[in-house]
Amino acid sequence: MKKLLFLVFILIFSSLFAFKVIMVTDVGGLGDGSFMDGTWSGIVRACQEYGIEYEVIQSKEQSDYISNLSKAAESADVVFAVGFLMSDAFYKVAEQYPETYFVGIDFHQEKDLPNVMTFTFKEQEGSFLTGYLAAGMTKTGKVAIIGGIPIPPVKRYEIGFRTGVKVYNSIHNTNVEVKVVYANSFTDPKKGKELTQALISEGVDIIQQACGGTALGIIEAIKEENLKNVTSKELKELIDYMYLNGGYYMLGGDVEQEWQAPGHILASAIKRVDNASYMGVVKAFTGDWHPGNIELGLKEDGEGISRMPFTKGLVPNDLIYELEYLISLVKRGEFKIPETEDELNALRVKIQF
Incomplete structure (x- = not known):
């Protein structure tokens, strides 16, 4: 009782x-x-x-x-x-x-x-890493970022991505080009697909998304383009083709998006x-x-880059090492990633491996 x-x-x-x-x-x-x-x-x-x-x-x-x-x-x-x-x-x-x-x-x-x-x-810290990765992985020398609405968090995504490309170009003496476009919506997959198709026609092969649900259209366009060359639905055949010939990739945003389209999403800028x-x-x-x-930010494990569960084998070991080294520099406070246009323009890269 x-x-x-x-x-x-x-x-x-x-x-x-x-x-x-x-x-x-x-x-x-x-x-x-x-x-x-x-x-x-x-x-x-x-x-x-x-x-x-x-x-x-x-x-x-x-x-x-x-x-x-x-x-x-x-x-x-x-x-x-x-x-x-x-x-x-x-x-x-x-x-x-x-x-x-x-x-x-x-x-x-x-x-x-x-x-x-x-x-x-510190969105710029996660997208800096995917920007650096994109610059190191592009076959065409052209990458892009599609933003939703140019509000401060998305602009920081953009600045970080462009910084990553700039740092890679400076260290490796390359000239990878970055295109920036805005869908002006976080909920328009149709617009995301149209922008992606236009960017691909201009020679872009890797696209960072910073546009929420609009990115569902980016994924669709990327998959359609890759499946023109790889008709098999087997992930292994897709990865093998990408390894030998290259292809088109989206870079995810906020969460590890690779699971939404295995093999078609190279990595994700993690925003925890x-x-x-x-x-x-x-x-x-x-x-x-x-x-x-x-x-x-990176130091607080609030930003980062995904584990690349399907595509890490496509990335050269040297590039993986460089990313890990750059993360350590940011966490130790030895390199500050720009978050504004003025800071990006003033950046002088002094990093050496």
Whole structure:
């Protein structure tokens, strides 16, 4: 009888003090295989680990942001807003619900609010590595980056990628060209495919994505181009062909995207949004809450390059070594990767292997 009463007490206590997390997406929504999905995976991981209730509210239009965030704040202990475009709505709602924790992913702390924690990233550090890799792997001497909307995080992606190519050119005395285009959308695969086809027609063979769900069209175009030469669906035959002849590659963004198109995605610039969202949940739930902004880069394992699970054998050992050495320089503070156009223009490469 005592045991039964104890169990009833626990159930009542749990129901009275249940903890809930709600993530509100921007218009990109889940299913992008990149930024949104990565953030959501970190929330799910933390909530399942700690037995926390969790939910997602997806925004269809920017006009949904305030209403969706308000709805979330009325029933959740922690509200996540994911995406730079949500920042204005985020702070308006956070001020209205001071008893609710708010976590912003991908934008800075704009107001000093005790219930707000934000996470930003040194995107330039991850894309620097894929830019360097692209410069070392291109067969045509032309690479590109397709951005979504030129907001600050995406511009840092662009600057980092161009820096990687610039550093490779300086060290190896090459002249790899970088093309930069913007889709002006994070949700338009059709536009991503059209831009990719146009870039391929101009001689580009490696394309970095920084455009969220729009990149699904990049993947489609890359696969179609490669399968003109390799009709087999076997990964081994594709990799063998690429090793001997080269081909076309996308470079993923935010998460390890190689699994979406094995062999067609060379590597990914990792942006550990999953670690940030996981950290946000845990800090709120355990009482380790500290308002303010947390910036994550290579040193904090918030940025990096993927393991290249399908394509690492295509990359020369010397190039792998150079990437590892460059990572060590950044982590030790001996090389700062530019994050603005002015810093990139002023960069003088003094690295030697």
